[in-house]
Amino acid sequence: MLHNITLSLVPEIITDNILIKAKEIAQFLNIPLSDRREEYPQALIWDRDGLSLCSISAKDGSHAKLLYIDFMGGKNGYRHANDCTTRQPIAKAVGIKPGFRPTVFDATAGMGGDGFVLACLGCRVTLCERSPIMYTLLQDGIERARQDSVMNKIMANLDLIHNNSKQFLENHGTNYHTIYMDPMYPHKKKSALNKKEMRVIRDLVGDDNDSDNLLETALTVAGNRVVVKRPKGAPYIEERKPHHEITMKNSRFDVYLTSYL
Numbered sequence: 001m002l003h004n005i006t007l008s009l010v011p012e013i014i015t016d017n018i019l020i021k022a023k024e025i026a027q028f029l030n031i032p033l034s035d036r037r038e039e040y041p042q043a044l045i046w047d048r049d050g051l052s053l054c055s056i057s058a059k060d061g062s063h064a065k066l067l068y069i070d071f072m073g074g075k076n077g078y079r080h081a082n083d084c085t086t087r088q089p090i091a092k093a094v095g096i097k098p099g100f101r102p103t104v105f106d107a108t109a110g111m112g113g114d115g116f117v118l119a120c121l122g123c124r125v126t127l128c129e130r131s132p133i134m135y136t137l138l139q140d141g142i143e144r145a146r147q148d149s150v151m152n153k154i155m156a157n158l159d160l161i162h163n164n165s166k167q168f169l170e171n172h173g174t175n176y177h178t179i180y181m182d183p184m185y186p187h188k189k190k191s192a193l194n195k196k197e198m199r200v201i202r203d204l205v206g207d208d209n210d211s212d213n214l215l216e217t218a219l220t221v222a223g224n225r226v227v228v229k230r231p232k233g234a235p236y237i238e239e240r241k242p243h244h245e246i247t248m249k250n251s252r253f254d255v256y257l258t259s260y261l
């Protein structure tokens, strides 16, 4: 049971269908569905824009959005419109080549941003997320994008599953050319997590301290390669040196080629 969080609907969107769906979400998350969100420090608020995780002010019950997944606007919309070329580092890292689009298992879906870019570039991507709240927010973002005629074509490349990726890969991992991982890096100082969203996700899901086990499994099942995103200067997972690295301003991709293992 998640503590101190409720699901709350704004009155103007309430219909019978939405109420049914809201009850399903509350049951899945094991949280109350309440119209008294001022009694909770955090709430998943469902309004005309969709679902967002919000902090609630104890003083006056006002809310501030912490996490909201939008594939059509914001950073994702910008990347789709202006930055979706096969020259970008993530495309090279996962093994996109002229005439070849790898199937990708994104083992650490998070906000879905990296998986979305790969879907825009024509890869079939399976997003896997173990945090029930992150999964619920992602599902909502994907469903909204599917209602848009342009986005729907890209979203057809994206599947979403709720699971621990290690467990899923043990049974189905050989179906993918590339396994992609971007685990939360255990920063000592909070300030090192520069993006506000990443700080919120870390508060929600904690550090992904089991990423070494995930990498081990990924390396045994991936068809072609495993790609690990790391902050610049971070040690390799398990001190395992990759076959090559692609470096960017603040981060890098460690690329492990399964044919050389």
Ligand SMILES: C[S@@+](CC[C@H](N)C(=O)[O-])C[C@H]1O[C@@H](n2cnc3c(N)ncnc32)[C@H](O)[C@@H]1O
Residues within 6 Å of the ligand: 107, 108, 109, 110, 111, 112, 113, 114, 115, 128, 129, 130, 131, 134, 163, 164, 165, 166, 182, 183, 184, 185, 201, 205, 208, 214
């Ligand atoms: C740093 S975020 C990923 C950000 C993502 N690349 C993006 O573009 O938004 C890491 C996410 O991976 C998820 N995660 C970590 N280990 C996982 C595992 N073994 N199975 C499923 N999800 C996992 C965490 O819950 C968290 O939401």
